[in-house]
Amino acid sequence: MSTSPPPSSSPPLAPFPLSSYTAAMASVETTQQPRDVPAQTYLGNSVIPIVNKLQDIFAQLGSGAAPIDLPQVAVVGSQSSGKSSVLEALVGRDFLPRGSEICTRRPLVLQLVQLPKPKQTKEDGGNEEGAVGEGEKGGGVQKQREQQAEWGEFLHIPGKRFYDFSAIRSEIQAETEREVGTNKGVSDKQIRLKIYSPHVLNITLVDLPGITKVPVGDQPSDIEARIRTMILSYIKHETCIILAVSPANADLSVSDALQMARIADPDGSRTIGVITKLDIMDRGTDARNFLLGNVIPLKLGYIGIVNRSQQDINANLSIREALAQEESFFRSRPVYHGLADRCGVQKLGEKLNVILVQHIRGILPDLKARINTQIVTLQKELASYGELTESKAGQGALMLNILTRYSYAFTSVVDGKSEDMSTTELAGGARIHYIFQSIFVKSLEEVNPCEDLSDEDIRTAIQNATGPKNVLFVPEVPFEVLVRRQIARLLDPALQCARFVYDELVKIMHRCETFEIQRFPNLRRRLEEVVAGFLREGLMPAETMITHLIEMEMDYINTSHPAFIGGSRAVEEALRGRSAKVQQHLPRPRSDSEMAVERAVLVEKKNRGILARSALPAPGTENGPRTERPTTSGSSIEASGKWGLSSIFGGGADGRANGRDQMTGKMFATDLNPAVEVTSGIQLREVNHVKRDLHSVLIRRLYREDFFAEMLQEKEEIAVRRRRCKEVLVVLQQAAWTLEELPLDYTLPQGSFMMPSTGAASGATQYSLDKGSSHMGSLMGNMPSALPGSPRFGSASRLVRRSYTGDGIIPGLSMPGSFGSVGSPLSSSSFMKESLNVVPYLGML
């Protein structure tokens, strides 16, 4: 390629000699709509400055941390494919680090901000277009004015304007090295640069490190994978337009850029193909087929570019001269003549701008909705962190509130009133109920009253009790000894039941630890200690009481109980059984004593039946509760071959089951008046100790002024999260306000959001910007007009304003659930009123 300056006959070149277009863009900054520019043009391009503004706002949160993806253009491609050259050509200035050893090693976010063109006077010697080339007519004043009108600013050096573009280049290099050193290291930490110029279009571009295969210098062995991941993290977002740069001197089918783009954008709806190095293709070949999309089709099509070669750069060929060279290159190649709309940096700039505008217009409504949703989510999150208070009074109120809420939460879980109750497992009060109803009853059922007690044992015990004599009547002492031993077997299941209830209460203790409590690790630890101690203190007397109850049962065997058969009645029953054999088919009137026993048995059965409702088979089934008196079934003591405990307690053929019935019935029926109708299962009658006293214990042990500061020391992590949450909220709020500047109505009609196609038919009309601004009008013509003057304009502002008033976004955030209200829904008296009935011996828990 020749490095000679353009022919003298050529007009002086500005990077983008788009006079009418530029005039329109200039007015965007001043929000004045120029008279000669179609409304749609103005409206369409008004979105880019807004997105730029949003980008700045989100940049406050640091790189990669924006909560919302904003539209941008990312330049991807393999190393040395010409990405940076494309960017420089778009900006029209040399400002990127270059040299054979230098490559892009950190993402560079480049925001191009179009400024109004400086006014020119006749004395300046400027022309109407203002497109004055370097060293051209106009002399020093004009040149200086132009130079002053273009500058760059880095986010990491706020407020400093770089008028000298070579200083920008040095700063990019220095900033890269500050992060990743000098030896080829790569980082995903962005460098953010803004270029203000009258000669640029409003576009945000991201220059990404090129894809490499072989690690060099400080690069890790997985450098290729890392760079691909970094690139994907930008281009995967639906809001990103991908500029896939591939050199023309390599086959498109091996293009890394197109391969990456296809991964992120499989249907190619946001990928523009850029073919560089058209000038150094093999002799006899051209890129016509590439540009026409015949090799790899892309919906947004391709643009062919000729950038400066390394030799051009070494020879200090300016970009303006390079653009002129490019123009003459395409002019001199007849093969590209029919493809004017797909050739040249200028066309790329125009195309990008148009696509970006359409793209932004398509996603802005969703962007607004996402910002609003994020604000609401963050407000909730912030509210959950609570506020910090320094004053003793405030701390006291906070403490009281936390303790009261905790007690209330505990009681709610026990009562089954908790708001976040589980739907997958039993918990809280329901689980305690289950422990009594099912686990406890079942474990009693499993106690076999005749276990380890054979007839031989009983006979031996009786013989031992008679001493050396033969006695006429059965002595009582062995009976009591044997029965006591069996009653003792009930102790373990009862103690185990108490343990289970205790364990459940401990679980509830952890479950009630709200986020509020987790905020304060000291308070949480102390609270756990106090509650755990309190529960343990309840368990000990409960266990003692259970032991006493069992001991009481062992100490006095109530042989006057109507259900107790005793030796004489057993004999009587046995005799009656014999006569019954004779009259077994005749109905027999029942004696008073029989009826009394039957009544008592019925009451017991009822209690037992209720107690073990879930554990026993239904009445009438084989093993179901028997409503007949067992001893009348014709199976006498003798017949059963048993005359031990089971026979004494009325056991028949199924001595074991009935014995168990008796034992369990005894446990639960001894205190009951037979006349009392029992209507439900185990009645938790006693006032629950935990429920009654938890709140007061917490207050007594934790509500101490000298503890406040220590207890309310917040977790560092929470403090950081709250700070971050506030920052993001402020940023989102600014973003929401920025979006107020837009009319709501710029959404495209349904189904019309299609990137302009560069197909042979449509491309020519869509990208003929240099023919005047009317093309923009026609391009945007399918968009609904929503001018500031239209009645619908402003609805967005109203809407947004409405959503932010009264919601207490920072500052002065008012949070639901903020502390300080001592008169909370649960003062201790209100939940003290609640009572929980427990089985007497568990009442201590």
Ligand SMILES: Nc1nc2c(ncn2[C@@H]2O[C@H](COP(=O)(O)OP(=O)(O)OP(=O)(O)O)[C@@H](O)[C@H]2O)c(=O)[nH]1
């Ligand atoms: N002849 C010619 N050389 C080009 C063209 N585009 C880029 N080059 C040269 O190719 C080399 C690499 O260009 P860059 O723009 O730095 O490529 P890059 O893709 O940004 O490289 P990395 O940032 O290192 O990935 C430079 O020497 C450029 O001068 C072109 O269209 N024609």
